[in-house]
Amino acid sequence: xxxxxxxxxxxxxxxxxxxxxxxxxxxxxxxxxxxxxxxxxxxxxxxxxxxxxxxxxxxxxxxxxxxxxxxxxxxxxxxxxxxxxxxxxxxxxxxxxxxxxxxxxxxxxxxxxxxxxxxxxxxxxxxxxxxxxxxxxxxxxxxxxxxxxxxxxxxxxxxxxxxxxxxxxxxxxxxxxxxxxxxxxxxxxxxxxxxxxxxxxxxxxxxxxxxxxxxxxxxxxxxxxxxxxxxxxxxxxxxxxxxxxxxxxxxxxxxxxxxxxxxxxxxxxxxxxxxxxxxxxxxxxxxxxxxxxxxxxxxxxxxxxxxxxxxxxxxxxxxxxxxxxxxxxxxxxxxxxxxxxxxxxxxxxxxxx
Amino acid sequence: xxxxxxxxxxxxxxxxxxxxxxxxxxxxxxxxxxxxxxxxxxxxxxxxxxxxxxxxxxxxxxxxxxxxxxxxxxxxxxxxxxxxxxxxxxxxxxxxxxx
Numbered sequence: 001x002x003x004x005x006x007x008x009x010x011x012x013x014x015x016x017x018x019x020x021x022x023x024x025x026x027x028x029x030x031x032x033x034x035x036x037x038x039x040x041x042x043x044x045x046x047x048x049x050x051x052x053x054x055x056x057x058x059x060x061x062x063x064x065x066x067x068x069x070x071x072x073x074x075x076x077x078x079x080x081x082x083x084x085x086x087x088x089x090x091x092x093x094x095x096x097x098x099x100x101x102x103x104x105x106x107x108x109x110x111x112x113x114x115x116x117x118x119x120x121x122x123x124x125x126x127x128x129x130x131x132x133x134x135x136x137x138x139x140x141x142x143x144x145x146x147x148x149x150x151x152x153x154x155x156x157x158x159x160x161x162x163x164x165x166x167x168x169x170x171x172x173x174x175x176x177x178x179x180x181x182x183x184x185x186x187x188x189x190x191x192x193x194x195x196x197x198x199x200x201x202x203x204x205x206x207x208x209x210x211x212x213x214x215x216x217x218x219x220x221x222x223x224x225x226x227x228x229x230x231x232x233x234x235x236x237x238x239x240x241x242x243x244x245x246x247x248x249x250x251x252x253x254x255x256x257x258x259x260x261x262x263x264x265x266x267x268x269x270x271x272x273x274x275x276x277x278x279x280x281x282x283x284x285x286x287x288x289x290x291x292x293x294x295x296x297x298x299x300x301x302x303x304x305x306x307x308x309x310x311x312x313x314x315x316x317x318x319x320x321x322x323x324x325x326x327x328x329x330x331x332x333x334x335x336x337x338x339x340x341x342x343x344x345x346x347x348x349x350x351x352x353x
Numbered sequence: 354x355x356x357x358x359x360x361x362x363x364x365x366x367x368x369x370x371x372x373x374x375x376x377x378x379x380x381x382x383x384x385x386x387x388x389x390x391x392x393x394x395x396x397x398x399x400x401x402x403x404x405x406x407x408x409x410x411x412x413x414x415x416x417x418x419x420x421x422x423x424x425x426x427x428x429x430x431x432x433x434x435x436x437x438x439x440x441x442x443x444x445x446x447x448x449x450x451x452x
Contacts (some may be wrong), residue, residue: 011429031429069362069448149362178448225362225419225427225448237447252449256416307417 008257009074015040021123022230026220026263034230037319041227045215046081052202054213057088060168063120063157070174072235073224074216077125078172079118091117092166096158097126098151099134103241110236125162131308139242142316147242149320150311153303155293156189163210175214179222184273185251193276200273208296209289220266222259354378354387354439358396362447364418367408388424390433392443395445399421407447419450 011021013033021031025040032040049055063078065071068144082089098104103251115122128134131154136301139147163171180200187196198204203213215225228235237347271338289295290302297303303319365372367371371414378395380387390412391422397405413433420427421444427435 021429022424022427024428220404221417222419229361229419229421229444229446230424237361238366241365241367253416256449291447 010068010182010259011198011230021176023223023226026222026259027218027267029263035224037230041223042077042081045077045219046085048202048218049081049087049215052213053169054086054172054203054215055089058090059088059170060090060166062092062094062123062159062163062168062171064168064171064173065095065109065111065114065122066174067095067114067236068174068226069220069225069233069235069237070176070216072110072114072174072233073228074172074174075114075118075120076231076233077223077227078215079120091120092168093120093122094159094162094166094168094171095122095124096155096162097124097128097215098128098155099242101135101136103238104135106238107236110234113234123159123166125165127158130154130158130161131304133241133308133311138316141311141314144242145321146316150307151242153307157302157304160208160295161211166209171210171212173212173214174216176216176219176221176224177266177270178252178259180214180217180273182248182251182255184247184269185255187273189247189251196273196276200270215268218267354380354437356392356440357442359442359444360399360400361444362419363447363449364445364447367403367405368428369402374400384422387437388422388433389427389431389435389443392437393433395440407449414445415449417447419448424433424444427429
């Protein structure tokens with residue numbers, strides 16, 4: 001390889017001052033070499049885990065694994081850190097098979113390889129088993145409108161069910177800083193104040209059955225992809241065949257444009273999201289369970305059951321769209337902010353859990 | 354000029370799902386130099402078969418596409434002004450596909 005380039009020869013790593021710099025960190029603009037990059041990348045995630053007390057020794061942790069870059073790097077880094085710093089965690093890979101031919105079946109093959117590569121036990125839960133429908137069948141019935149709503153609601157619950165089957169204490173997901181900034185922006189665009197205040201939390205659902213956390217909350221997507229590339233990690237990258245999700249895609253592109261001009265913008269948007277506060281004091285409604293399936297719900301039936309009922313009765317529009325009236329907007333938002341039946345983070349377009 | 358171009362992170366789908374392309378690109382100008390800016394024009398014209406907007410925006414790569422020249426982030430070598438040499442390896446990786 002042409003390492004003898006004149007143009008690169010003068011650039012030494014800002015940290016070790018010995019090796020050739022290989023990338024510019026978006027967070028700090030430092031030019032650092034590969035080896036120092038691995039070190040600071042992993043160490044920062046370790047610090048986030050320690051400072052936020054994400055794990056306790058002896059816990060069983062499921063890693064939501066889609067086979068994509070974020071969850072693949074998360075599985076790799078977490079198992080490294082678990083060994084290096086003696087977290088004492090039992091790690092598992094948890095994947096959801098939505099039943100999307102030509103997309104999820106391929107990405108699951110990646111997860112199966114990761115199972116062997118990282119020595120982590122893998123559990124796959126499928127929509128077909130849980131709900132009796134694959135996404136292929138759902139799309140055949142309802143078309144390409146609202147299909148992401150079904151997928152998002154079903155996935156959230158599927159992950160919880162998979163986590164329950166694995167008897168884990170927590171579920172970690174690969175949401176990165178770019179994803180969170182994007183979600184902050186989307187929640188502002190939608191006027192969804194409840195989700196806005198929640199989407200930046202590093203841990204959510206502590207009042208629910210299985211808390212979720214995001215160790216990559218402050219990790220730039222660029223660094224995740226660079227890390228995966230330099231380490232030659234095996235990941236899958238194809239857009240879901242059913243999800244154009246133009247609105248989210250637009251927000252995503254906007255964030256990337258901002259990042260190009262000022263990389264700090266991503267962390268600043270997260271900071272803004274964190275610092276927003278709802279000014280009213282509102283009552284929190286009681287937490288209930290779905291009368292049909294027993295899953296946590298603030299309504300009589302959980303969202304998945306409402307959607308399923310629609311599918312099974314041939315009324316797929318059931319449960320789609322906002323049912324709330326104008327005057328109880330705020331109430332409904334607060335209800336959902338209990339952290340249970342919310343569909344959070346990236347559903348699709350940027351797929352994953 | 355012989356170059357190796359690699360497309361990853363989903364970008365390979367824009368060029369017939371082929372990840373690695375060994376190509377011969379001749380500089381257009383008289384000074385006989387090739388920069389990344391020239392290469393991008395060439396790639397768009399010769400390799401990208403569909404949805405060029407997933408690869409480029411204006412005269413650069415689309416934000417969110419990482420570029421490495423000989424395994425070095427092109428942000429260190431001048432981005433579009435990065436000069437290319439014989440046998441260079443240029444990698445394009447999209448970060449925009451799911452996680």
